[in-house]
Amino acid sequence: MQYIVMDLEWNTAYSKKLGGFINEIIEIGALALDEQLQETKTFSVIIRSQVSKRLQSRVKSLTHLTNADISHGVTFREAVERFTAWLGDEDNTFLTWGDGDIRTLVKNCACFLELPEIPFLHHYVDLQKYCQSFTDAANSGQQLGLSAAAVKLGIDPDVYPHHRALDDSRLAAACLLCVFDQKRLSQAAHWCDKPFYERLSFHPYYISDINSPLVDADAFRCVCDVCGGKVKKEKNWKYSNHAFRAVFYCQKCDRRFRVSIQYKQLYDRLDVRKTYTEITNAPESIPVKAEKSEA
Template sequence: MSFVVLDLEWNGSFSSKEQRFVNEIIEFGAVKTNDNLEVVDRFEMLIAPQIGKKLCSKVKKLTKITNEELRENGHTFMHAVSEFKKFCGESVLVTWGTSDILALIENYMYYAHKPELPFLTSYCNVQDYCEKCLSVNDKSSQLGLSVCADMLAINFDVEEQHRAYADAELTLKCMKHLIDDYPIDSFITDATSHDFYDRLLYKNHFITDINNPEIDKRSMRFNCDECGRQAARQSNWKVKNKSFVAPFLCKRCGRKFVGKISFKKKYDGVTVRKRIVEYYEKPADEKIESEA
């Protein structure tokens, strides 16, 4: 099985036609491997912006790409797609995280008015693969490419990062470091399946309407974390930071606590997260001051 490891650079461009910002791709960088993960070909191409006129200062500083370079050496996005399709062939497309594949789809939809990428048959999110291999379970922040390389003791030039080809090379090095011990096959997705794009483009969101039929009210019961008995809710639910919050009282042991529960709607259903926090009651003088 061969792989094409792709990285992109893009610029936040405002589209006057669609009245929204677009992550406009300005550079493709990719390496192609054989079955042994040996590099057999490479792909580099600058894209001349057609939506925005100039690069933002942050992108210029990070990538060292100039407006002049793009004007002189840049190709149209659709030309890049055509050439990349020839380069990719039937290889598995690999990206670090889903941001690059989503940017590709966004740009392709802008020009071709459809999401299905013509070169995509199989896909692997290697960030997800590396997180599982390295037992990184922090749901609040995803594993960065340079952090992963540091964890694997892979040397790289910091100055070369934020250029598409250099990041693609580093992504491949992380893969090669792990693949002998951790099979990657289960992380490869069939991009021709009927729900691939629906799943990828689905935007997870929190449910904050207590009357939403997808909320299972039975899950909103809380047991006391000290004696185990079901506690009684003391007031109506309030929404705070995308969670439902209410005070509870255990009538057996007298414990007061605050129950917090959130419902996150994902493509495959609703995930529920519950936790108990300590009950805090404002002092009387603080209540008077806040009421005043």
């Protein structure tokens, strides 16, 4: 078994054929690690873009790649063939920093190869999620960028300054080395089966219909969050800004507060957030208490 740490560079371009924007892959970089995490080989290829010949200035300044570099690249098909040959027959676990690269690869395989899945991907770990779970940002809800995570893990990201696909793979591999735990890593790994692709293409959405069967009526029965006593509803539930909102008055505390309840449907769970906001005469109200629960 080998670990493959992979990173992609891509350029966002408008495709007339697709009638929308696509992140077109312009470079694949990867390195292979054996089970003791020793680097065994590296891979790097530049891809000739088909949708747009011009790189975005953001991409140029980040990667130092030029339009000329890209024009000398190989086709996406050839890059995938070379990469597959480089991978060899050994079983592998792929690791990328966040699943953005995998989403992009799925779209590029669909667009340029007419393949519904990534042909060489069988076993996958989101390295960003995995590494972040070892840091103090584990439950923060924010997603650490590669450099920020490296700093938290005690690595100097400036040792890997170039932001080319192989350099970023090296930095990601260095992060993995800091927090390698075979058991936790295998728990974080997914088989790239049908549900894996369904999850990748799922777009989370907010529930805006108060009569939806997913909405729990009990959540809308509110008490005062200070005294726990009965409250009077002054303004009925209204949906705005992705949440149901209503205003309540507690006679005992002589205070008014707004309750917001947000239902966000994720692929495999419903995320429910209930927030109480004090209503004062001050121009801006600040949230005083937030509860988060998962159903």
